[in-house]
Amino acid sequence: MRILSAGLPAPVVNPVIRSRSGAFVARVDLCWPQYRMVLEYEGDQHRxxxxxxxxDLQRVPRLEEEGWHVTRAADPDLADTTRIIRNLERLMRTRTTT
Incomplete structure (x- = not known):
């Protein structure tokens, strides 16, 4: 909701990301395909x-190899989403839409 309230486009929730050849790369939390951007929440179990x-260490490079930018967030980031929202806005301005 904070993403939408900030005026950012609605993300796709829990999609499967595939390589350019169609192979499975990852299932992600949120993404914006038009910007090739992913937002991943890393709960404590990830640590x-x-x-x-x-x-997790393997999946981020695989996504990046396919041209996706991955932003990772944890609990402290959710308490104050200002930094993440600002980062997503900046990335959306600089990444080409498809």
Whole structure:
């Protein structure tokens, strides 16, 4: 809701991202396909579960290899979304729409 209240476009929720050849890359929390931008929420289990942390470390480069920008957020970021909103706005201004 804060994203929409800030006037940003509505994100797609929990989509599957595929490579240019159609292979599965990742399922993400929020994305804006027109900007090739992803917002991922990293709950505490991402930090405390070693296997999850390792998967996260692998998935971000895979998304970036396909031209996606990944913004990662955790609980403190949700308490004050000012920084994330400002970052998303800046990225949307600089990234080409499709």
């Amino acid at each position: 405390t579960d070693a296997a999850q942390w390792h998967r």
